[in-house]
Amino acid sequence: MSAGSRWPTLGRGDRDRTLSLEADGTIGPDAFRVLALGCVLLLTTAYVSVLQNVTQVVGGTRTLLALVVATLLAATILARLIRPGTALVLTALVAVTGFIYYFERSGVGAAVVFSAGESIVADAVTLATGLELLRVVEAGVWTLAFAPGPVFLSWYLAVRGRYGLSVVPGGFALLFLVLTGDAGSAVTLLGVLAALGAVAFGDLERRGGSVAQADAIAVLFAIIVALSLSVTFVPGGAGTANPTTAGASDGTLEATIDSASERSGIAGEVDLSPEIRFVVEADEEAYWRTGVYDRYTGDEWVRTGQSQPYAERALEKPAGATETMRQTVTVRTELGVMPAAAHPLEVEGGIGDYTEVSAHGQIRPATTLIEGDTYAVESAVVEPAPIALHDAGTDYPEEIEEHYLQMPESISGEFEARTAEVTERTETPFETAVAIERYLRTSKDYSLEVDQPEGDAAEEFLLEMDEGYCVYFATTMTQMLRAEGIPARYVTGYTSGEQISDDEYVVRGTDAHAWVGVYFPDHGWVEFEPTPPQPREAEHSERLLDAQEERIEDEAIQTGIEDTPDADDEDETDGDDDPDAPAHNPDGTDAPGEAGEDDPSAENETAPEADEPGSSDTGDDPNGSAPTTADDGLTTPVPITRELVVVASVLFAGLLAGVHRTGATVQARQLIGLYWQRPSDDPDRDAERAFHRLEGALARDHRPRGAAESARSYVTALERQNADLDPRVERVLERYERAVYGSGVDRAEADETIEIVDEITRNRLPIVRRDGN
Amino acid sequence: MTERPNTDTDSNSDSNPNSKPNTAPEENTTSSPSATAADRPETLPVSAVATLCNDVVDNVSRVIVGHQEAIEHAVVALLARGHVLLEDVPGVGKTMLARSIATSVDCDFRRIQFTPDLLPTDVTGVNVFNQQTREFEFQPGPVFGNVVLGDEINRAPPKTQSALLEAMEEEQVTVDGETRPLPDPFTVIATQNAVERDRTYELPFAELDRFMKKLRLGYPDPAEEAELLGRTVGRHPIESLEPVTDREALVRARETVANVRVEEPIREYATRLVGYTREHARIGASPRGTISLLQAAQARAVLDDREYVVPDDVQTEAPTVLGHRIETADRERDRDRDGDGDAIVAEALERVPIDP
Incomplete structure (x- = not known):
C-alpha cells in the first residue's frame, strides 16, 4: 500500500482512500459531544444510584432525586454564567453546608465540627476504609449532604466542554463510594466505563477524530471489564469470609445470618452444620445471642453505628426488672461471634480485652475465637410479666423511634394492610406482638428448603410464601411490628442447645437461629419467637440425624469396626423427641464433635450448594462426600443475569475491535x-x-x-x-x-x-x- | 492476464512499454519502413533463441577473456534492438568485444573512429557526382552496417556525434534531404574513454539516453589476464573466429524477443523502479528508460529460456539500463562523478517492493 500511495501512476487507490476518510469524517464533533455528555451523565447516574440504594432503605429517595435534578439544572445554567473558580468555591460551600446539616441532624452539632476537625477526618477515614453508608446512623442525611457537590461540579465542567476535568469530581465520588463498600462491582464498572467514555469522546470531539478510532475505546472498555472481573480491590466486594465459623462453607444457616460482621443476610435454601460450636455452663437455658441488627434493606439486615472496645463502652442494664444470669462459654470450634444470653452486662476473664461492644449492646470478639477459648459473661435477663408489658404503653424514647421503626421505601401497602388485618383486635403493643407471633407460627410452615424471594423478603414471606425458616419469620415479624409503629429489631444467635447435664448445654451448628427483639418502655428489649418451635426442632434434629448417619457409614467404610453407633443412635432418638432431654453420656457427645473436627467435609455433606472442590479437597474421606455431592451438588444452574449479558457483550465487542485493530x-x-x-x-x-x-x-x-x-x-x-x-x-x-x-x-x-x-x-x-x- | 489498455496506467508515455511487447511489430512499421506487417519476420522458438544466444556468448568468450556478464549484456542489447555504450580505460577489449559479436552473428561489421575533425558525412555517407552517369550517387558511410563500432565517440564534435545518434534513434539516415533506411539488424556499440576528458566532447545527458545500456568492462583479474596473454600473443583469436549463426536468424530472434510476455505486475514493477529514481535523483530515468528496461528484460528472459519476464529479469537489467540515465545533484557539480546513478538504481532495487 505504501508504494501504491506513493506512485502517481497508481492513483486509483489513493482516491479511494481519500473518499473513505471523508465518509468517516461525516460523523462530526456534535455526535461526540452528545456521547461525551451522555457518559458524564452516566457516571453521575452510577454514583447517585448508589446513594439511591441507601435512601430506598432509610427514606428520602424523592428528596435525593429532586436535589440531583435541581443541581444538574443549576449547573447547566451556571455553566454559562460563572467562571470555573467561582464554581469551585460554590461547590465547596454547598458541600460544607450539606455536612454541617448532617452533623446537626446526627446530634453532633456543627460547633463540634468547627472545634474538632480531626473527628471529621476520622469519620471520613472510617467511611473510606469500608464502613458502609447503610451503617451510618443518619445515612439519609448523609447522602443529601454528599450528592450536590460532585454532581454540580462534574456537570458544570462537562457542559463547558472540560470532559477530562469533569470526570474528576464524579470519579472521586464514585471512588469514595467504592471505598465505603457501597458501590457494587457492576456500578463501579459502569462508572469507570462512563468516565473513560467521557474522556475519550471528549478527546475525539476536540481533535476531530473519526469513528474508525472508536475501536480503540472499545478495546479499552473490554480491558477494563476484563480487569475488573479478574482483580478485586473493592473492600468487601468479593469473597467475604464467614465470620461465624472460619471453615464453614456458604449455604449454612450460620453463614447466612452472620454473612459479615455488620450485616445479616437472607438467603434461600440453607443447610445446618451438625458440628458442635460451643458448650455453655449456665444455671438455666436461654437463647445465646450473637448479633443485633436494626436496619433492614429488603434483602438483608445491617447494623448501624460502630463498635467500641469493651473497656470504653459500658454495657447498660435494661430499665425494668431483670434477673442476673451467669454463664461460662467454652468454644469448641473457630468462632467469630461471642454467644451470650440477652443483655450481657459484664465480660469476665482476660477475654475482655478482645471484646467489642456494638451500638446495640451486643458483645463480639475483636478476633476469631479458637477452640478451647473460655469466657464468662454476666447477663441481665429481662423477664417481665405479661401484665407489666401490657401496661408499658407507647411512650418510646425519640432515639428508639428513630432507629427501630425504619422500613424500606419499597414496602407495599398490601404488606401494611395484611399486618393491620392480623393485628386488628389488639390494643397494646404487647398484644400486637403476641398476635403477630402467633399468626406467623400458625400460618406458615417451617422449611429450610425455600427459594430466595426476588423482592422484599418480609413482604414476600407474609404475602406469598407458605414456608420458611427462622430468618424469614423473624424478619417478617420485625417489619410487621415496625409497620404497626412498634420499635423492633432483628436478633441472631443460637437456641439453647442440647442439655447434657444440669447446667451444661451443647450448642451445634444446627441450633443457629434468628428471632425478634421488641422494645417496651421501662422494660427494654423483650425477645419474641415467631418461628414455630416444634417443626423447627424436628427439622433440625433430622439434619443432625442425617449427618450422623452418614458419618457412621463413612466410619464403617473407613475402619470396618464401629464401637459408638449405639451412643449416636441414642442421641438421635432423644433429640427427635425432646431437644432438652438431659443425661447424655459425655462420650456420646464427644464422638460427633471429634468426628466433625476430623472430617471437615462432614458438615457440607448435605449441603445443597456444596462447595464441591473445597470440600472434597479438604475432606479426609472422599467416600463420604462423593455420593452426596453427586446427588444435589451439580444441579445448580448458572444464572444468566442481565449484568452478565452486558459484561459479555462489552467483552465481545472489545474483542472484535481488538482483533480488528491488530489484524x-x-x-x-x-x-x-x-x-x-x-x-x-x-x-x-x-x-x-x-x-x-x-x-x-x-x-x-x-x-x-x-x-x-x-x-x-x-x-x-x-x-x-x-x-x-x-x-x-x-x-x-x-x-x-x-x-x-x-x-x-x-x-x-x-x-x-x-x-x-x-x-x-x-x-x-x-x-x-x-x-x- | 493478457493485454491491458494503455489508459490503465498514467497518461505519460510510460504506457508504451507496457503494450509494446505485444504490439511491437506495428510500431516498427513506422520507424523502419523495411519491416512492414507483411514481411514481418517469423519468430524462432524461445529455446532455439536461448541456444543461439548461448552459442554467441560462448563464441565471444573465446576472444574476450572474463567479462562473461558484459558479453551477455551486449548480446541482450543486440537482441533487444538496443545500442551499447562501453565506457572504460583504453585497451581493455572494447573494440574486440564489438568485433567478436559482429563476427559471431555473421553480420556486417563497421568501425568509425571518432576524431575531433570527423565530419557528419564521414559517418552517414555522402552523395558523390558520378561523371559517367552524370548523376549523384550515394556513397554509404560506415554507419551502414549491422554492427557499428563508434570508437571514442566523445572525441568528435557534437554535430558529428548527433549524426550517429540520429541513425541510432531512427534506424535511418538523411543525406541531402533523402532518407535512407539502415540495414536490419542495426546495432551501435560506442566506446568512450574514461580518461583524458579534457579534450573530449562529453556526450550530452539527453543523448546518453539513446543508448540502451552503458557497460564497463574493467580490468581482467590476474588469472584472466594471464589467459588473455596466452591467447592473444602470437595469432589473435579474432582472426579464426567463426560465425555461429547468421543474420537471418538474428532478425528472427529479435522478433522472438519482442514477443516475450510482459505481464502487468512486471510493468508496474518497472514503473515503480523508475519512479523511485525520479523521486530520489535530480533527474530520474526517462520513459524511454522504462521502455528500454522492459525490452532488455524481454531479451534477458529469452536468454534464460523463458517466454515471459519475471522480476529477476528486470532486476538484472536495471543497473546497466537505468544507471546512465540518472543525474544526481552531485554529478551536476562534478562532472567526473559517475556511478551515482548506479547507486540510486541499487537503492531502488533494494527498496522497491516487487508486489505492491
Whole structure:
C-alpha cells in the first residue's frame, strides 16, 4: 500500500482512500459531544444510584432525586454564567453546608465540627476504609449532604466542554463510594466505563477524530471489564469470609445470618452444620445471642453505628426488672461471634480485652475465637410479666423511634394492610406482638428448603410464601411490628442447645437461629419467637440425624469396626423427641464433635450448594462426600443475569475491535491457509496461493522474503544457505512464476502444486512429521 | 492476464512499454519502413533463441577473456534492438568485444573512429557526382552496417556525434534531404574513454539516453589476464573466429524477443523502479528508460529460456539500463562523478517492493 500511495501512476487507490476518510469524517464533533455528555451523565447516574440504594432503605429517595435534578439544572445554567473558580468555591460551600446539616441532624452539632476537625477526618477515614453508608446512623442525611457537590461540579465542567476535568469530581465520588463498600462491582464498572467514555469522546470531539478510532475505546472498555472481573480491590466486594465459623462453607444457616460482621443476610435454601460450636455452663437455658441488627434493606439486615472496645463502652442494664444470669462459654470450634444470653452486662476473664461492644449492646470478639477459648459473661435477663408489658404503653424514647421503626421505601401497602388485618383486635403493643407471633407460627410452615424471594423478603414471606425458616419469620415479624409503629429489631444467635447435664448445654451448628427483639418502655428489649418451635426442632434434629448417619457409614467404610453407633443412635432418638432431654453420656457427645473436627467435609455433606472442590479437597474421606455431592451438588444452574449479558457483550465487542485493530483475523487466516488450501476455479490463483503458503512455511523455518526480493532470488538464496531444502520448491516456484508472469498453468499443474505444498507444509506439523518418520 | 489498455496506467508515455511487447511489430512499421506487417519476420522458438544466444556468448568468450556478464549484456542489447555504450580505460577489449559479436552473428561489421575533425558525412555517407552517369550517387558511410563500432565517440564534435545518434534513434539516415533506411539488424556499440576528458566532447545527458545500456568492462583479474596473454600473443583469436549463426536468424530472434510476455505486475514493477529514481535523483530515468528496461528484460528472459519476464529479469537489467540515465545533484557539480546513478538504481532495487 505504501508504494501504491506513493506512485502517481497508481492513483486509483489513493482516491479511494481519500473518499473513505471523508465518509468517516461525516460523523462530526456534535455526535461526540452528545456521547461525551451522555457518559458524564452516566457516571453521575452510577454514583447517585448508589446513594439511591441507601435512601430506598432509610427514606428520602424523592428528596435525593429532586436535589440531583435541581443541581444538574443549576449547573447547566451556571455553566454559562460563572467562571470555573467561582464554581469551585460554590461547590465547596454547598458541600460544607450539606455536612454541617448532617452533623446537626446526627446530634453532633456543627460547633463540634468547627472545634474538632480531626473527628471529621476520622469519620471520613472510617467511611473510606469500608464502613458502609447503610451503617451510618443518619445515612439519609448523609447522602443529601454528599450528592450536590460532585454532581454540580462534574456537570458544570462537562457542559463547558472540560470532559477530562469533569470526570474528576464524579470519579472521586464514585471512588469514595467504592471505598465505603457501597458501590457494587457492576456500578463501579459502569462508572469507570462512563468516565473513560467521557474522556475519550471528549478527546475525539476536540481533535476531530473519526469513528474508525472508536475501536480503540472499545478495546479499552473490554480491558477494563476484563480487569475488573479478574482483580478485586473493592473492600468487601468479593469473597467475604464467614465470620461465624472460619471453615464453614456458604449455604449454612450460620453463614447466612452472620454473612459479615455488620450485616445479616437472607438467603434461600440453607443447610445446618451438625458440628458442635460451643458448650455453655449456665444455671438455666436461654437463647445465646450473637448479633443485633436494626436496619433492614429488603434483602438483608445491617447494623448501624460502630463498635467500641469493651473497656470504653459500658454495657447498660435494661430499665425494668431483670434477673442476673451467669454463664461460662467454652468454644469448641473457630468462632467469630461471642454467644451470650440477652443483655450481657459484664465480660469476665482476660477475654475482655478482645471484646467489642456494638451500638446495640451486643458483645463480639475483636478476633476469631479458637477452640478451647473460655469466657464468662454476666447477663441481665429481662423477664417481665405479661401484665407489666401490657401496661408499658407507647411512650418510646425519640432515639428508639428513630432507629427501630425504619422500613424500606419499597414496602407495599398490601404488606401494611395484611399486618393491620392480623393485628386488628389488639390494643397494646404487647398484644400486637403476641398476635403477630402467633399468626406467623400458625400460618406458615417451617422449611429450610425455600427459594430466595426476588423482592422484599418480609413482604414476600407474609404475602406469598407458605414456608420458611427462622430468618424469614423473624424478619417478617420485625417489619410487621415496625409497620404497626412498634420499635423492633432483628436478633441472631443460637437456641439453647442440647442439655447434657444440669447446667451444661451443647450448642451445634444446627441450633443457629434468628428471632425478634421488641422494645417496651421501662422494660427494654423483650425477645419474641415467631418461628414455630416444634417443626423447627424436628427439622433440625433430622439434619443432625442425617449427618450422623452418614458419618457412621463413612466410619464403617473407613475402619470396618464401629464401637459408638449405639451412643449416636441414642442421641438421635432423644433429640427427635425432646431437644432438652438431659443425661447424655459425655462420650456420646464427644464422638460427633471429634468426628466433625476430623472430617471437615462432614458438615457440607448435605449441603445443597456444596462447595464441591473445597470440600472434597479438604475432606479426609472422599467416600463420604462423593455420593452426596453427586446427588444435589451439580444441579445448580448458572444464572444468566442481565449484568452478565452486558459484561459479555462489552467483552465481545472489545474483542472484535481488538482483533480488528491488530489484524489478528488476517494472521489467523494466514495460519490456517498455511496448512489448508481449497482449489478454486482459477488454476493460476491456486498456484499463486500455493506458493504464498510455501513462502509462509519457509518464512517460519528460515526467514521471510524481503519486499524487494524476487521469489526466484529468495528461493535461490535459501537453496544456497540450506542444502536440504526440498527440491520440489523449485517446481512450485516455476509454476508460480508462470501463473503470475507467464501464460498461466493448467488445472493439473495447479493441483500438483497444491499437493506439493500440502506435503511440504504438513511435514512441519510435529505429529504428522512423527507419523511420517 | 493478457493485454491491458494503455489508459490503465498514467497518461505519460510510460504506457508504451507496457503494450509494446505485444504490439511491437506495428510500431516498427513506422520507424523502419523495411519491416512492414507483411514481411514481418517469423519468430524462432524461445529455446532455439536461448541456444543461439548461448552459442554467441560462448563464441565471444573465446576472444574476450572474463567479462562473461558484459558479453551477455551486449548480446541482450543486440537482441533487444538496443545500442551499447562501453565506457572504460583504453585497451581493455572494447573494440574486440564489438568485433567478436559482429563476427559471431555473421553480420556486417563497421568501425568509425571518432576524431575531433570527423565530419557528419564521414559517418552517414555522402552523395558523390558520378561523371559517367552524370548523376549523384550515394556513397554509404560506415554507419551502414549491422554492427557499428563508434570508437571514442566523445572525441568528435557534437554535430558529428548527433549524426550517429540520429541513425541510432531512427534506424535511418538523411543525406541531402533523402532518407535512407539502415540495414536490419542495426546495432551501435560506442566506446568512450574514461580518461583524458579534457579534450573530449562529453556526450550530452539527453543523448546518453539513446543508448540502451552503458557497460564497463574493467580490468581482467590476474588469472584472466594471464589467459588473455596466452591467447592473444602470437595469432589473435579474432582472426579464426567463426560465425555461429547468421543474420537471418538474428532478425528472427529479435522478433522472438519482442514477443516475450510482459505481464502487468512486471510493468508496474518497472514503473515503480523508475519512479523511485525520479523521486530520489535530480533527474530520474526517462520513459524511454522504462521502455528500454522492459525490452532488455524481454531479451534477458529469452536468454534464460523463458517466454515471459519475471522480476529477476528486470532486476538484472536495471543497473546497466537505468544507471546512465540518472543525474544526481552531485554529478551536476562534478562532472567526473559517475556511478551515482548506479547507486540510486541499487537503492531502488533494494527498496522497491516487487508486489505492491
